Amino acid sequence: MRRQLTDTATEMFLERGFDAVPISEIAEACGVSEKTVFNYFPTKESLVLDLPDTVMAVLRTDLAEPDRTPVEAVLRILAEDLNAMISWLEAQDDKAWASAAVRRFSLLIMSTPSLRAHQREMLERLIAVAAEVLAERAGLGPQDPEPQIAATALLGLWPVQLHAWGKYLDGIRTPAQVRDAITADVHRAARLLETGLATFADNARPPNATDTAVRT
Template identity: 60%
Template sequence: MRAVDWPMLRDQHIPEDERPRERKKRLLRRRLSDTATRMFLERGFDAVRVTEIAEACGVTEKTVYNYFPTKESLILDLWESTAASLRTLADPTLPPLQAALAILSGELTALTSWMSAQDDQGHAAELILRFGALLRSTPALQAYQREAADRLIAAAAQALAERAGVAQDAPEPRIAAIALIGLWQIQFQSLGRHLAAGLTPAQLRDAVNADVHRAATVLDTGL
């Protein structure tokens, strides 16, 4: 498979005062994840061993596990960036739905900007579609996705509970968190549908944003 830099959504939260040691660790973590993703897309998730990923990056298997607790987390580590972004839900000056839409828009813009920067945008779209197909066809990755979604809901519920001054397990922040995190599923599904239609990156961004905002309108106005 042609080598292509994978979209680095996780790099949206680089500290301005990042020290050289932290930068070195961040870049190694990114290289491990990107190498694993390319290998999984090329050969399938189950056919690739962690030792092979380590060898490809010139590190030991132990080093890989120091950065990623499981094989599944190598390809789905972008959820960590989203979880960090969800802290904005605690901001009392920003409506929660608006905050969630801003995070989604930022992630979508990062992806479509990456596509625009590729020499072969069709190949870039194909990679993203293959990534989605890999997630849907691999039971271990599906299970990990569900666990990651639960963690996002917990992070959102905690931020919303802090905002409202109630317990995290109270019904209101919990149901609000579930609804807001559901917008990520809408964005993921919309991406796949519109990518298959062969849209340009700009058209893709507008079409997916429109779908997400349609879903958000339901949350805003109520069932």
């Protein structure tokens, strides 16, 4: 039912626009009540962009892994997302149609203010989770500046990957070429973070009293 609702809603939004399709029509098309729709998705925006608990759990688990740097953990998660999407593209008989469908989906999000706002809200939730885990790794509080800026920088790799989709999914490149090009962009961005974050737990520590003294 969850998949049916989101697939039906997305198809209707792509055809007519997000704001033009009421929840009641989506419910009717799926043969359920509006209440059922909201039982699965708390908002209209979440029908298009959802953040399952499993994603949050994976982020927590991977960032907490002591044998991985924070950058390596996030790159692993992004690579799995990318590979899943590339596998879907490769499975389609009409690669041009599939590429166009993904581009239309991206355009739907970029052209709808409420969807862009929802996307930012999801990213903020992920940043909060990352800051909590990174703070624990470094023996700091999640509101301390080091885990806050580290989490914000790490989660900035998500938009990099999303933007790369729009740049390389042109209907000309093969799915494998798209994957390689997107991966290269994400890794270029990640290299900027590696030096500072690779030793995050060693370098992040609360300042001492003399560091924070206010001189009058």
